[in-house]
Amino acid sequence: MRGPHDVGGTPDRPVDPLPHDLxxxxxxxxxxxxxxxxxxxxISTRDENRRYVExxxxxxxxxxxxxxxxTAAMCRHLIEKGVLTQDEIDAKVGEVRRRLAESGxxxxxxxxxxxxx
Amino acid sequence: MNEHVHxxxxxxxxxxxxxxxxxxxxxxxxxxxxIALKELLIEKGVVTADEVREAIERRDSITPARGARIVxxxxxxxxYKARLLADGNAAVAExxxxxxxxxxxxxxxxxxxxxxxxxxxxxxxxxxxxxxxPSWYKSRAYRAxxxxxxxxxxxxxxxxxxxxxxxxxxxxxxxxxYFVIPRRPPGTEGLSEERLxxxxxxxxxxxxxxxxxxxx
Amino acid sequence: xxxxxxxxxxxxxxxxxxxxxxxxxxxxxxxxxTVTRRFGTxxxxxxxxxxxxxxxxxxxxxxxxxxxxWPDYAGAGDDTLDIDLYDHxxxxx
Numbered sequence: 001m002r003g004p005h006d007v008g009g010t011p012d013r014p015v016d017p018l019p020h021d022l023x024x025x026x027x028x029x030x031x032x033x034x035x036x037x038x039x040x041x042x043i044s045t046r047d048e049n050r051r052y053v054e055x056x057x058x059x060x061x062x063x064x065x066x067x068x069x070x071t072a073a074m075c076r077h078l079i080e081k082g083v084l085t086q087d088e089i090d091a092k093v094g095e096v097r098r099r100l101a102e103s104g105x106x107x108x109x110x111x112x113x114x115x116x117x
Numbered sequence: 118m119n120e121h122v123h124x125x126x127x128x129x130x131x132x133x134x135x136x137x138x139x140x141x142x143x144x145x146x147x148x149x150x151x152i153a154l155k156e157l158l159i160e161k162g163v164v165t166a167d168e169v170r171e172a173i174e175r176r177d178s179i180t181p182a183r184g185a186r187i188v189x190x191x192x193x194x195x196x197y198k199a200r201l202l203a204d205g206n207a208a209v210a211e212x213x214x215x216x217x218x219x220x221x222x223x224x225x226x227x228x229x230x231x232x233x234x235x236x237x238x239x240x241x242x243x244x245x246x247x248x249x250x251p252s253w254y255k256s257r258a259y260r261a262x263x264x265x266x267x268x269x270x271x272x273x274x275x276x277x278x279x280x281x282x283x284x285x286x287x288x289x290x291x292x293x294x295y296f297v298i299p300r301r302p303p304g305t306e307g308l309s310e311e312r313l314x315x316x317x318x319x320x321x322x323x324x325x326x327x328x329x330x331x332x333x
Numbered sequence: 334x335x336x337x338x339x340x341x342x343x344x345x346x347x348x349x350x351x352x353x354x355x356x357x358x359x360x361x362x363x364x365x366x367t368v369t370r371r372f373g374t375x376x377x378x379x380x381x382x383x384x385x386x387x388x389x390x391x392x393x394x395x396x397x398x399x400x401x402x403w404p405d406y407a408g409a410g411d412d413t414l415d416i417d418l419y420d421h422x423x424x425x426x
Contacts, residue, residue: 014258032151032158089150
């Protein structure tokens with residue numbers, strides 16, 4: 001009845017008032033997200049984007065960070081619009097993972113390794 | 118919700134294959150996925166690496182200083198403030214800040230009313246005036262609680278308001294974006310607009326704090 | 334059916350729970366407030382979310398007393414909440 005995004009008035013923890021600069025990764029996702037929806041590409045729209053995030057389901061919505069949710073929604077959106085296929089995404093994810101592991105940039109949190117193909 | 122964000126002192130170098138920097142690691146499946154999506158979209162010519170880099174630079178170039186200039190002008194020029202309250206888009210355009218696809222509504226804090234802004238459903242925010250929203254604004258905790266217990270949330274930012282004040286929360290659920298003119302702090306008579314703008318923090322233009330006191 | 338309101342009108346938010354992309358938060362459904370602004374007409378986000386189009390909707394700013402929204406509201410009696418709602422979600426109260 002209530003989507004995972006419709007949180008107004010529900011109980012939650014104290015707010016952490018510190019600003020926390022965005023990481024470079026987050027800025028990239030923000031930029032990419034805007035580019036695929038811009039006038040040149042029109043692959044996505046603002047309202048479609050919101051619907052995709054809202055459709056992630058409660059478990060996924062509540063365990064992912066803000067830009068991880070956008071990434072998950074954008075991935076599904078790109079597949080459904082026929083821009084990318086799941087196979088090529090899985091292959092690229094594997095390639096990126098190997099490269100980051102080799103360069104020492106990969107430091108997966110507990111439980112993340114199992115999600116990678 | 119875990120928000121594993123940390124300061125990235127080397128942001129902006131834009132090169133995926135650079136040697137690892139402190140705190141610049143990849144911690145989750147979705148972060149790996151995000152990098153993979155970017156690389157695939159560049160390989161397929163949907164976006165270019167230059168476009169991504171320029172979009173990031175544009176984001177970095179917009180800071181709350183833009184909004185602070187607007188507030189400082191409103192503090193010294195009452196006619197300008199009236200125009201801001203009547204038609205936000207037209208008035209900020211006067212100051213060289215065109216709003217792209219945003220309908221701006223400006224609200225004013227007074228001795229009777231204190232405004233605070235939220236988007237409970239997502240994270241709508243007047244980005245053209247304030248830049249990217251802070252983590253807390255997008256957090257589930259803020260979105261869930263500020264509509265129900267605004268004074269407690271304001272307290273978590275160190276802001277206390279008397280019972281004689283009406284706290285008015287704006288939930289930006291639709292096409293309008295809200296921007297708050299905080300109250301001008303006492304003891305600021307005669308300060309230049311530039312100096313006044315330095316007292317206007319991002320948090321005060323969202324409404325979780327007041328503007329800074331001079332010499333504070 | 335198009336609902337037309339003016340600032341000052343008392344309106345009640347529909348207490349419906351349709352599926353799909355809705356910009357009326359659950360916490361405000363069934364509540365009664367006062368129209369404070371009429372913003373003009375916009376495309377309906379419920380349709381835009383599916384790349385569909387339909388009749389434009391009038392957007393209203395509606396003000397609610399916090400004491401009437403939350404049974405345990407701990408703030409001051411005059412505290413309010415303003416929210417922007419599309420005409421098809423509002424009924425004359």
